[in-house]
Amino acid sequence: MKVMVAEKYGFCAGVRNAISTAEKVLAERGRVYSLGPIIHNSDVVERLAKKGLITVDNVEQIPQGATALIRSHGAASEEIARLKEKNADIVDATCVLVKRVQQIAAQMEQEGYRVVIVGDREHPEVRAVVGCTRNAVVVGDASDTGKIGDNGRLGVVCQTTQSPEFFGRLLAAIAIGGFNEMRVINTLCKEAIKRQQAAVDLCRKVNTMFVLGGLESANTKKLAELCKKYNNRTFHLQNWDEFDKKVVLGCETAGVTAGASTPQWIIDDFVKKLAEV
Numbered sequence: 681m682k683v684m685v686a687e688k689y690g691f692c693a694g695v696r697n698a699i700s701t702a703e704k705v706l707a708e709r710g711r712v713y714s715l716g717p718i719i720h721n722s723d724v725v726e727r728l729a730k731k732g733l734i735t736v737d738n739v740e741q742i743p744q745g746a747t748a749l750i751r752s753h754g755a756a757s758e759e760i761a762r763l764k765e766k767n768a769d770i771v772d773a774t775c776v777l778v779k780r781v782q783q784i785a786a787q788m789e790q791e792g793y794r795v796v797i798v799g800d801r802e803h804p805e806v807r808a809v810v811g812c813t814r815n816a817v818v819v820g821d822a823s824d825t826g827k828i829g830d831n832g833r834l835g836v837v838c839q840t841t842q843s844p845e846f847f848g849r850l851l852a853a854i855a856i857g858g859f860n861e862m863r864v865i866n867t868l869c870k871e872a873i874k875r876q877q878a879a880v881d882l883c884r885k886v887n888t889m890f891v892l893g894g895l896e897s898a899n900t901k902k903l904a905e906l907c908k909k910y911n912n913r914t915f916h917l918q919n920w921d922e923f924d925k926k927v928v929l930g931c932e933t934a935g936v937t938a939g940a941s942t943p944q945w946i947i948d949d950f951v952k953k954l955a956e957v
């Protein structure tokens with residue numbers, strides 16, 4: 681099987697920073713609490729768990745005075761305040777681009793804008809941005825625009841890992857509401873966009889396309905969704921264990937890409953084994 685790999689794929693700067701921060705602090709302290717999975721990749725989470733990283737769902741599960749790691753998706757201001765009350769030693773690995781969205785949203789709210797976040801309301805990054813404001817509304821599809829209300833001044837940002845098409849489509853849906861002012865700040869991550877473009881370029885050239893990454897990873901899901909549009913033989917897998925030979929029957933070429941939270945060893949292993957099929 682001829683296997684081609686996308687020009688841009690895998691770990692981004694934000695994820696790399698979160699993992700190296702976790703490794704450094706684990707080496708110094710041995711036991712660290714992560715507020716939610718450090719990244720959406722179970723292989724990485726398991727590997728760091730063996731080094732002492734304990735993943736918890738909420739602040740209340742973190743003991744008084746413990747070391748608390750804020751993952752690349754960030755945390756809400758309320759959670760940070762609660763950690764401070766518990767005298768936690770906070771190690772902040774929030775990606776700078778995610779931090780920027782939080783700061784822009786808070787600033788626009790202070791300036792009197794009704795903050796609108798375009799994205800998936802269940803995603804931790806979006807929940808953290810919402811938590812940095814008093815009254816933001818999340819728009820995940822056109823039907824959500826009714827929730828915006830009649831405030832004449834909107835300040836709009838987007839979840840970093842969404843695609844420009846998604847952002848544009850929902851901006852158009854919001855604009856139909858006829859607001860007096862719509863201030864839009866482009867908060868999409870360029871790293872994620874480059875991966876999306878490279879994935880689409882590649883999936884058009886191959887018989888079958890594989891997108892590797894965690895099933896919860898927003899940027900990986902977005903890659904798979906885009907590739908499916910152009911190549912209906914697209915498969916989102918976590919690793920080689922999920923590969924089924926039947927899906928490449930009769931195929932001569934396969935493409936591989938991976939989300940920003942997929943480690944290189946998973947990609948290398950997959951590409952090597954696929955080439956031998």
Ligand code: SF4
Pocket residue numbers: 692693694695752775776777778840841869870871872899940
């Ligand atoms: S995908 Fe972009 S925004 Fe998300 S962690 Fe990576 S660099 Fe940061």
